[in-house]
Amino acid sequence: TYAADDVTPLDITFKRQAVGRFTFDEGSAIPLSGFTPNQVVNLTTEYPQIPITSESCRYTIDGSLLRVTSEKTAESALWMGGFNPFATFDVSFAESQKQSGTAGVEFATPDNQNRVSVVACFDAGQCRSLRWSVLVNGKQLEEKSTNLKNPVRGPFTLRVQLLGTGLNVFIVRNGRNEVVSTHDFSKLIDLREKKHIQSFEFRLLTQLNAGQEIVINQVNAALTTGVGQADICALTYEDGSPLLDNGRLWFTMSVRGRHLPHPLQGVFSLNPSVFDVRLESIIVFDRGDGLLRNEIASHIFYDRNAEQWRGLTVGFSAEGDPQKIEPKQLWAVSSQRDPRFGFTIMKAAKVDMPGGEEDPHIIYDARVQKWRVLVCTKGGPGYPATLYEADHWNGPFKQIAGPVDINSTGCLLQKFGDQYYALFGGKGGHFHVYSYPELNALGALDMDRPPWSEGENSRCWPNVIPLPEGYP
Incomplete structure (x- = not known):
């Protein structure tokens, strides 16, 4: 006006x-960290491997894909970036997962004594469930599984939206975000604490049995809308x-x-x-x-x-x-x-x-x-x-x-x-x-055409902003 x-x-x-x-x-996402396989020059240096159990998974760049394999039962992670409890974290899975396995988002301290994770659990190449886990000071405080109503094959993205004291979990396919799980965790660990923000890191967590494989397209962390x-x-x-x-x-x-x-x-x-x-x-x-x-x-x-x-x-x-x-x-x-x-x-x-x-x-x-x-x-x-x-x-x-x-x-x-x-x-x-x-x-x-329909909630905020001459 x-x-x-x-x-x-x-x-x-x-x-x-x-x-x-x-x-x-x-288009509006503000990047915090990311992993794109075909842009990696030195995997070991850029994305260090973190052992969790006595056996670790094997991570291999294959063109535009990251292949995760193991000859024995193994659990390990790749460092992906710093931690922000108000960011959105994505793990994008490729089309084929072959003999399955488990992989997803983890926030943890380098000593593995504090770990918060959301992982996709595959069976015969199909994600059928999600597992949520909270470990604080080496003690398992919570672990829950959520069966998906509609199991999904790749390609899809596991999206974890952190919100300070809670999080939402989405399965993203064809541009559509479907919420499949939610968790509130501040009574277990308050990730808003600055000591946690400074000590935690963002990881790609992988858990495989012998002969299983996980295939990743991309991993990202960003501030989002x-x-x-x-x-x-x-x-x-x-x-x-x-x-x-x-x-x-x-x-x-x-x-x-x-x-x-x-x-x-x-x-x-x-x-x-x-x-x-x-x-x-x-x-x-x-x-x-x-x-x-x-x-x-x-x-x-x-x-x-x-x-x-x-x-x-x-x-x-x-x-x-x-x-x-x-x-x-x-x-x-x-x-x-x-x-x-x-x-x-x-x-x-x-x-x-x-x-x-x-x-x-x-x-x-x-x-x-x-x-x-x-x-x-x-x-x-x-x-x-x-x-x-x-x-x-x-x-x-x-x-x-x-x-x-x-x-x-x-x-x-x-x-x-x-x-x-x-x-x-x-x-x-x-x-x-x-x-x-x-x-x-x-x-x-x-x-x-106000921003509500007849009979619906009309509790909206007015913004009337005088503008200088030259605007339509």
């Missing part, structure tokens, strides 16, 4: 231009103006996995004159408690005066904490490093904002020289939008308006011309528009 001085959000008719749900989008996206919030400057950098807008979106506490905080970019959405980074948060956490629903801004990246996030990771010490709450986050690229850690500290719960949006209002936050508060009905203010960006905050009488989601404070407005989603099939700072109801956005 061209940022004309006399335009209000109620004056605009929004026309749908494109739609996309990015499911493990390969997950199974979908939600909670879209534009990155801004401290006054809420859009961060348009190199011709691209930047957004936080939650990278979906299963349910809370599994989503991750992704950063995506988009050229607003076309539809070329791509994943740019994953942000995790450090409270100083030894963990890296996957919070979501963040509003991130660049404070030009402080020359620092700042924001507010929602502590949904509390849902996965084994001890449940900290409740879900708002956290003030900051980073000197630009969080829009790669894998970023932002420091997090508690925010004093009584009642503030979810979906915050923060601005510095220069007219009153105050920081103000529109946020969903806990209370009736549901989580109504409420306005707070503070002298400092990280609080303490006091309530100055609201709550509204609508169960709200996805708060936004946006300036149109010279005036801020408060926008949020909610039930009833509308993106609501309220006055600022009074929070009086003004109406709803006029939308052609």
Whole structure:
């Protein structure tokens, strides 16, 4: 929308231009490590072999394939890369597995005393089951097998999506991801702990009986778009103006996995004159408690005066904490490093904002020289939008308006011309528009083909972004 001085959000008719749900989008994947057989020059040096039992498997490059064989019962692994508990790990199996065997993804310490694995179990060349195993300090804590409803032959990919405190397992064929198993493991071992992230490694695990063979096409680890996206919030400057950098807008979106506490905080970019959405980074948060956490629903801004990246996030990771010490709450986050690229850690500290719960949006209002936050508060009905203010960006905050009488989601404070407005989603099939700072109801956005169907869940986040002249 061209940022004309006399335009209000109620004056605009929004026309749908494109739609996309990015499911493990390969074009957006941010590589962490990989193994492509025909690109290997020295297998022993590049991908060291790790003995586990007295007998190890034999690994041979055969053109574009890795062949794993053994003349005796054997278990061993190939080092594939470092460990990241928020990444997606793929093992792609070739067409033929001959006399079968077992192989898959393993995360382990070099001494083999701590091992977490998901492997495909073959029988006569067909994957019929998966096996999940957790070994901590040399003690087997869990081992489970899952029979596949539809056994599969190669080529296919075993995909393990790590989500901090849990994981999803997919069988990927012909571009389709079928979830076949899920596990939560933080009560057994919390892989978000920095000591584990620093000590674990990613491996290709193979277990064979005499005469068996496993054939691998490729192995990869990457930060990915997950199974979908939600909670879209534009990155801004401290006054809420859009961060348009190199011709691209930047957004936080939650990278979906299963349910809370599994989503991750992704950063995506988009050229607003076309539809070329791509994943740019994953942000995790450090409270100083030894963990890296996957919070979501963040509003991130660049404070030009402080020359620092700042924001507010929602502590949904509390849902996965084994001890449940900290409740879900708002956290003030900051980073000197630009969080829009790669894998970023932002420091997090508690925010004093009584009642503030979810979906915050923060601005510095220069007219009153105050920081103000529109946020969903806990209370009736549901989580109504409420306005707070503070002298400092990280609080303490006091309530100055609201709550509204609508169960709200996805708060936004946006300036149109010279005036801020408060926008949020909610039930009833509308993106609501309220006055600022009074929070009086003004109406709803006029939308052609909104992102929901009649009678379905309409709890979506509004993103109305004024653009400079020259955009369609």
